[in-house]
Amino acid sequence: MKRICVSAVLIALLLIVSAASAQVNSVLDPAALEAFFDGVFSVQLAQNKVPGAEVLVVADGEIVFSKGYGFSNLEEKTPMVPGVTLHRPGSVSKILTWLAVMQLVEQGKLDLYTDVNNYLDFSIPARTADNRDVPPITLHHILTHTAGFEEEASGVIVSSPDLVKPLDQYVKEHVPARVFTPGSVLAYSNYGTCLAAYIVERVSGMPFTAYVQENILTPLGMDSTTFEQPLPSELAPRLSRGYRYSQGRYIAGEFEYVQGYPAGGLTTSSHDQARLMLALMNLGVLPSDEEEPVRLLEESTAQTMERQQFAAHPELPGMTYGLLEWRLNGRRIIGHLGDTYLFSTGLYFLPDENVGIYVVYNTTAGSQLRGMLIQAFMDRYFPSEQVQPTPRPLTPGTEANYRGVYHSSRSNFTGVESVLRLVQSLTVDVDSEGYLVLKTGGGAMRFGEIAPGLFQELYGNTRIAFAFQDGRAVRMMFPGPAAYLRTAWYQTPRFVIGVVAGTALLMLVTLIGWIKALFKTRSRQRLPLVAKALAVAFMLLFFTALVLGGEVLTTVDPAYNVPVAALEPSATLSVLLVLTKILMGLGTAMLVTAIYLLAARKGSLWQRLHYVLLTLSVLGANFVLWQLNLW
Incomplete structure (x- = not known):
């Protein structure tokens, strides 16, 4: 169904673009912009069950168009109103963290190429998880998402404010393993953003939220933007609800409590985001008629921040200091994307054309729709002038x-x-x-x-x-x-599922056979009781672990559509991890027992071979548990 909707949107957007091709393509024409976006959102909202959306366009230092579509509250039929309705922008929040870092770099209080441990009151490990000695992590690596941290998804958003830890406690208790050499692999990291925010705290001597408020939000006049969780009483009534559409109905979510709030915990309005975007587009200065306009960064610092700092390949867009790069229709775009469990946002601007667009959807369906929107916008207003190379098949034999x-x-x-x-x-x-x-x-x-x-x-x-x-x-x-x-072949889904399924089938057949044997005349040769006891214990605990694992994965939050274990501590998961540790021990005991049975020739030849086969399957299952760190 999802693919059908996406296809319908693509076809509709192509029709919209074609119909508009004869018009004057000026982003300074609000009426033309309205006609264009009305057509796009009429299709997107209807085809993809989107409750509400907002979009705005900035150009030449001001907002030239903004409009809301649909509802911020379906139950009360409250419309989406740009500048009034608030939303959660997800990872677009990171831009404030990167701006704070660059301000302190500009002041000489931070150095982008210094080991971050010099700024911390705890230590980031010097070696990787596989015990490789690697260079230290710097802010340059963190701002380009090349620090080499692994990711941790659970606990990024939590189910209640009581579970939100102070920033210093969070960064110290949740240090991720280092898995890549710094500067070698792009690996997006929420923790890296939180670490940068904590460094801002320590170097500035101010709580991160206070620093951002004093040095970014207040100067820019972003009066509807805050990191506070829950929202202050004067802002809470303006927040749009977020929705998920499932089985013919909309499911409304509650306020999302973001643990790593510098990485995604902001609440804002689209007009506030426009002011932020205008300051970025104008190289650190918010355009104004005043004699002394607001300046966040010196021009040279802003240029450094918005210049490409890392790319995985010379022909691919990469990273600036904190901003993502795209290249559409031959033009460079920079900005950021944001997703929570309930909202999807996109902040894009074209530095050379001095044009920007911001879009928000109060549903995660927007994570696909925003890409289609920006492509349609570029096709309408900045069509490609380059001849694209013709893709060709692979060279035979490769x-x-x-x-x-x-x-x-x-x-x-x-x-x-x-x-x-x-x-x-x-x-x-x-x-x-x-x-x-x-x-x-x-x-x-x-x-x-x-x-x-x-x-x-x-x-x-x-x-x-x-x-x-x-x-x-x-x-x-x-x-x-x-x-x-x-x-690696032994970590692929096919191998892992095959081993687990094969082990489960062999165990099931074995249990049935042994139960049947209880009602038959005992043979003179039989396995020692301890051998069967170990096997039966493993099999029962193995099936119990499968049931518990299934429960952890299928017990989902109705609005967020993620396992509840990702939002709060799970007693079921804790029990599961205890069981898997026992299974590792039982597997080792079965291996020792199988060796003894072969050496001592206990039981019949068939019984010994069957027990060895069963033990090998048990070891295979334990190998999977070890590979997936489920022990």
């Missing part, structure tokens, strides 16, 4: 170098969340015509080669690149802070 399963660099590698890599993997294949096919989440994209290791989407604008080792692709790179790493 297909095996690309085929395989890949997982995101933004993953957990040392904790229980490693299991998420099984459901977030991406498969690369080659079709009969020789084009790459990327498959994930039920969707597929086709790519053709336009240069060695560089690929262009067929009938699209996305480019990807590959890094190779010994002639084989080991990393796939996307625009912005995104990379996928080749997954």
Whole structure:
């Protein structure tokens, strides 16, 4: 259903763009902008069950268009009103953290290339999780999302304000493992943003929220923006509700409490975001008629912040200091995206054209729709003037170098969340015509080669690149802070699921056979009681663990559509982890027992072989638990 809706939106947008092609393409014409966005949002809201959205366009130092669509509160039929309605912008919040860092760099209080441990009252480990000695992490790495931290998804948003820890406590108790050499791999990190905010606290001598309020929000006149959780009484009534559409109805969510609030805990209005965007576009100065306009950064500092600082490949957009890059229709765009469980936002601006656009949806369906919106906007007002290279099939004989399963660099590698890599993997294949096919989440994209290791989407604008080792692709790179790493065969979903399913089937057959044997005449040769006792104990606990694991994954919050265990401590998950530790011990005991049975020739030959096979399957299951850190 989702793919059908997306296809319908794409077709509708193409029709809109075609119909408008004869008009004067000026972003300074509010009437034309309104006609354009009215057409886009009439389709997006209807086709994708979006309750409400807002969009605004800034150009030449001012807001030239803003409008709300749909409702901020479906139950009360409250409309979305730009500048009045508030929303949660998610990771767009990070821009304030990066601005605070750059202000302190400008003042000489921070250095972008100094070990961050010099600014902390605790230590970031010097070695990686696999015990490699790597260079220290710097603010340059943190601001470009190349620090090399693993990601932690659970607890980013929590179910109640009582679970929100102070910033200093959070960054000290949740230090993620270092998994990549700093400066080598783009791996988006919420923790890195929180660490930067804590450094701002320590160096400035002010709480992070107070620093941002005094040095960014108040100077810019962003009076409807705050990091406070819950919201102050004067702002709370203006907050839009967030919704999820499921089974024919809208499910409203409550206020989201963001643990790492410098990375995504802001509440704001679209007009406040316009003021922020205008200051960025104007190289640190908010455009104003006053003699002394508000300046956040010196021009040279702003230029440094907005200049590309890292790219995974020369032909791909990368990262500035904190801002994402895109290249659409041959033009450079920078900005940021934001998602919570209930809202999706996009802040985009074209530095060379002095034009920006901000959009918010009060549902996560917007995470796909905003990309379509900005592409339609660019096609309408900044059509491509370049001839795109023609993607071509792979060179025959090289297909095996690309085929395989890949997982995101933004993953957990040392904790229980490693299991998420099984459901977030991406498969690369080659079709009969020789084009790459990327498959994930039920969707597929086709790519053709336009240069060695560089690929262009067929009938699209996305480019990807590959890094190779010994002639084989080991990393796939996307625009912005995104990379996928080749997954080892023993960590692929097919292997893991196959081992678990095969072990479960063998155990089930074994249990049935042993139960039947209780009602038959005992043979003269039989296995020692302890051998069977260990096996039965393992099997019962194994099936119990499967049930508990299923309960953890399927007990979801109705509005957020994520496991409750990701929002608050889970007693079920704690019990599961105790059981898996017992299973590891029982597996070791079964291995010792199997060796003894073979050496002492206890039981019949068939009984010994069966027990060895059962033990091998148990060890396979324990290997999976070890690989996924479920012990």
